[in-house]
Amino acid sequence: MHDPMTSECGEAGEKRGAMYVRMSTDHQKYSTENQADTIREYASRHGIRIVRIYEDAGKSGLSLEGRDALKRMIEDVQAGSPGFDVILVLDVTRWGRFQDADESAFHEYICRRAGIDVIYVAEQFENDGSPVSTIVKGVKRAMAGEYSRELSSKVFAGQCRLIELGYRQGGPAGFGLRRVLLDEQRNIKGLLKRGEHKSLQTDRVILMAGPDEEVEIVRWIYQSFTEEGLRESEIAARLNLRSICTDLGRPWTRGVVHGILTNEKYIGNNVFNRRSFKLKKRRVANGPEMWVRADGVFQAVVEPRYFYTAQGIIRERNRKFSDADMLDRLKALHERQGWLSGILIDDTDGMPSSAAYAYRFGGLVGAYRLIGYDPGRDLSFIDDNKHIRLMHPDVIAEVLMRIRGLGGAVRVEEGTDFLIVNDEIKASLVISRCGRNASGRNQWKIRFDAGLMPDITIVARLCANNRDILDYYLIPALDVEAPALRFADRNPLALEAYRFDELEPFFRLAERAELPVAA
Template identity: 40%
Template sequence: MRVWEQITIRIPRLDFVSRQRINNYPSTFSFEMHSSTVVADVGVRLRAAQYVRMSTDHQQYSPENQKAAIAVYASEHDIDVVTTYEDDGRSGVTLRHRPALMRLLKDVLGATRVFDAVLVYDVSRWGRFQDVDESAYHEYLCRQAGVKVIYCAEPFANDGSPTSNIIKTIKRAMAGEFSRELSEKVFQGQSRHVERGFWQGSRPGYGLRRMLVDANRKPKACLQPLEHKSIHTDRIVLVPGPPNEVALVRKIFDWYVHDGLGVYKIADRLNRFGLYNAQDRPWSNTTIHELLRNEKYMGNMIWNRRSQKLHTSYVRNPETRWVRAVGAFEPIVDTAVFDATQARLDRYKSKADEHQVLASISRLLQETGRLTLRTIKQQLDIPGRTRVRRVLPSLEDAYRQVGYFPAFDIAYVDHRITAKKTMAQYVLDVVAQLEASGHRVERDDRLSTLCIDQELRINVCVTLGCKENTFQPYAKATKSTRFRADLVLVGYFPRPQLQLECFYLLPESVLDDRAQTTLSPCHVPGVEGFRVDDLSLLLTLCARVPIEVSDELSDDNQHH
């Protein structure tokens, strides 16, 4: 039951404002105030909700103890507890992980509220917010709605007086500081465990298993997925997993180091073999890369690469803050193999400037006497073609600056890369139109292959034709040996303008299997019929046409 009181307040005539404006107001005025903001009338019991939050830091903060203390306070002050909001096992650092408090604040602002006060054990149960203003804001919402927040175990009355506000602000700051100190203590304790070689993560990874040990490192049992230790003094270490998984991990490193396979080819080979990763999913470039990078396969454990404290966002920590335990458990991969793997992974990681790139290319020229893209790419300590193009204007310019003048046309490489970028824009436009028409288009990262509606396979390529001073200004195309297609889409960019002249959309069967096919009438009869100025023909080929069945055919089918 809500009781409304008529309160009269006398306003003194102040002279720090305009006396004329003051004279427009009466010397006294009356307004109605909700009775929950003041002491209830004699004989009228205040209806209140109690909010309790479970805390694991002290036993005194258990829900039963909080409810008992609130019940004593309510009995002494003639308050009836009509409903309970309880966050069991919830942190008080943020609001988003406390559904009971969010429901309380929603009910406070609702029109069907059945209480006029909220009873809380103390300030820390209301929240350990890292910003004291956040805690004050939630209480302010209650006060604006006419609901008073009462802290039953605090030595001060939450009456809005200056003394109360100062003490309450200090209490809120102390509650937030307690969480920060506790977080730092937990971090230091986990760091000590990592330095002693105990596993602090959840999933061990492919080829490894979690072994439960006692305080003396005596093995007890191998934990299965989603299983956790039950005794506080027990610890977890990593051990090699099943022999087949250990052998496969070593094989992955061997493929990468000795066979020269990349992460994409390794993932593709494993998936074709029907072998899945630790999560029983197909391998990907990312999972292979993470496996090759992880030091736990050589027996080391690294912790605190990424961290999240007090429910904030995850952050990547600098290497100086990593916690590393060398030789924490039995290695799966030899140190020499692992170091060679890291050397190959890091071969393009360093950001070389123009002077370093030119010095590397010049040194390679002195050693071999010639330069090719293959020799540059195969040297681990030499920036490859992609790195050279990021630092220097072109590969041709790099050759000229180191004093190398090959007999072959080195500008062809730069021109081909430019033509591929232009061709990719045309292909993206066609893909967007096909998808807008309801077609399903699968493509690779380089836009060199397309598969439309899982039916039509198209190989995309570019050609620069022959040099300008030759007598064969024809486009050329090469059949792909990796991707068998139904059609081949060729973009013709004659030099030196490097502007798109036309497209060729022709069946793959007309191309030679072993050499380049010159798109001339003598090599491909009727080749001019496959020449188009735009890609509208491709949209027409992919269009769906409904099939109409005649009445005669329908009658024949019914008789049969």
């Protein structure tokens, strides 16, 4: 966000205005700068002095989520005495393309109720509350939402067409595969490295087999699973013993191996629309009848017979169970072992997966309760971890907005989620939950990734409720001597030197200032 207050002085009786500008992630006719110029011209003609600017750059107007500037503006209005009399917006679409037109009207009503008028400077109607303006606004809001729905349908249809033609639609290639860039005549232009994207609209991306050593490992995974009967966890353990890393440079896990065994791209198939997240609505998993696919369009890495044998093994292992059958098996496992855990469930033959129990009964704890099992320990950390996973992208988005608002350049590195600031600083954000040690005192644990050590690790410590952020530590890589750190309520001075109540010191690292030009 720009500097909220200007240094200009207004004449007596001059209205004070707040400017709201927004630009979506898609290609817009108006940039935030053009919107601001138009609004300033209108303000100058109507005797309004701009005293505050709220900017949402690169934010969709489909919902209020992620639009921190709009939310902050509404909060300022509701708090009373915001320091301005009117809000200036370019047009109805910049206020939002809400799928429910009433939501757009609601946010405007909050401002009007507080005595703050909303003016759409480029619209042909006066927003004066008259019947005509109310009707026109309603139509405009409905049209704005309908535009987004139509655009979504057109984009989806275009993606489906490209899938059927054999082109890749986003996402990393995966271990044993590489993304290859083609021109419009399908001539190979070169390999795309992780984090690289095509620069021309007419270029396309396909998948091809990667290095021979990676291809051989993928084939070994399939043969070990189908012929030797090894489980995914056993395959991961053997790969880690051989010091082989994944395509992300990380150790192998059961989930990574399972992903390779179940992805059709390894037999050359292009599958799309397994999951949907249209118009910022709830993310859903689609049934196979809704998948869009093109078979045999990529270079196959494994023989189809291995792939389909693996799918048969997995389906048999995860065949459908009734609720009663699942609970009977869980109870029998408890009686045999005397305890239960997600890892034990996944490692026991003949049992549905722990994910299946969590999905069917609203979490593993819910299944435990139904069979009368008490884990004997506090499992609130499960909800805490879920909250932290949801919280992480919001904190990242706030950091991105602040850095860009200060004139810095920042991007999220694909595959690592590191923040690359001004192409100079590589930072990692870690949210650390608050726990208790044996004496009942608060403690926080943080683990560093020694293989992918960033220049700075931002540690956000949570309060005791594990919902709110307590403070921040900015840990430079040069001072990381151990793979893990423990924090307490009071820490050694050498560690407290990196503690801050806010992230302003980090933002100052990204700030850019113009250098004076010598005469």
